[in-house]
């Protein structure tokens with residue numbers, strides 16, 4: 001598994017997409033011809049956001065949003081790094097007509113899919129492509145996330161969500177995004193975000209396992225030196241310092257089972273943090 005992951009990272013984002021499409025071609029073709037797939041759900045070969053059951057994972061994220069971050073059907077939510085609509089598809093059956101969903105991502109194929117398949121059916125769902133560099137997902141630009149201003153006004157959203165996004169971003173980029181999240185949230189708005197958090201416990205448990213962040217750079221650690229943003233973990237004190245600096249307080253943290261814990265009480269594989277806008 002480790003070796004396969006390494007091999008996968010060596011490929012460019014474009015080659016990874018082509019490899020995936022070829023690998024899944026038979027099953028995708030079968031499901032398309034037999035109309036076995038919900039039209040909003042992408043064929044497997046197009047799903048560039050990682051493994052697992054697309055629908056079940058989307059439902060799981062929706063449940064975390066309602067149970068942990070208080071999302072209501074009439075709320076406005078921003079999905080930062082929305083990928084290819086995994087959370088959006090689940091939210092189409094939850095948000096009502098007065099609710100609003102805005103998603104943006106740096107991978108154009110994902111946004112094009114969501115605009116074609118979701119926005120037409122649900123006009124209160126909008127998707128935007130933003131061209132920013134990430135060495136796992138997008139090498140076609142030198143524009144950096146640390147300099148990016150979200151394309152929304154102040155205080156527009158009740159809720160923000162980032163599942164498996166901060167786990168692919170460098171510290172200065174995360175710092176800027178937390179500031180932007182604070183800006184676009186309403187007072188007391190919530191943000192549910194997942195991370196790999198380095199604590200004394202996770203650091204000792206992760207050793208030798210698949211998610212072993214071997215390369216330490218002080219406040220953060222990486223799994224791969226070649227593709228830095230493949231997976232990024234943050235030291236807990238540093239991360240909590242960034243929350244505070246950006247006017248966000250961590251209301252709750254649910255440690256995940258990525259370091260090798262039994263899933264037990266964990267909410268997710270990754271660490272889930274619920275942030276609240278302080279003022």
Ligand SMILES: C[S@@+](CC[C@H](N)C(=O)[O-])C[C@H]1O[C@@H](n2cnc3c(N)ncnc32)[C@H](O)[C@@H]1O
Pocket residue numbers: 048049050080081082083084085086087104105106107110132134137145162163164165168169173
């Ligand atoms: C593992 S995928 C998760 C996608 C989605 N959040 C989900 O759970 O289905 C990570 C996503 O983060 C996006 N991403 C990475 N850096 C980003 C950035 N600076 N701004 C917005 N999206 C970003 C990637 O393009 C990718 O779609």
